[in-house]
Amino acid sequence: MLKGIDPLLTPELLMHLSAMGHGEWVAVVDANFTADYLSQGKPVVRLPGHSLERVSKAVLTVFPLAADVAQPLAFMQVCQSAEGHVTPAQQSVIDLAVAEGLK
DSSP, X not given: OOSSXXXXXXXXXXXXXXXXXXXXXXXXXXXXSOHHHHSTTOOOOOOTTOOHHHHHHHHHTTSOOOSSSSOSOOOOOOTTSOTXXXXXXXXXXXXXXXXXXXX
């Protein structure tokens, strides 16, 4: 057993995160995202019943946002919404990133 690891981070997820290299990215999405279709052979790890903020917080404990890119955090636009519209779930992740000193 590892100490200090968020219990939400499954062995499978930790394995995939540790195997990632430069230029690869993690997508934390909701159940409506068609991950199986769009993953194109990339691993898909499901954590059902957890919020976007909770999963993002867990992942950020072991996987920092890239400091060498202009936009290390991005969101899909909500269909039929004004440009710049942010959902409460998206705002919670933005707030988390700001609180952690991430941008």
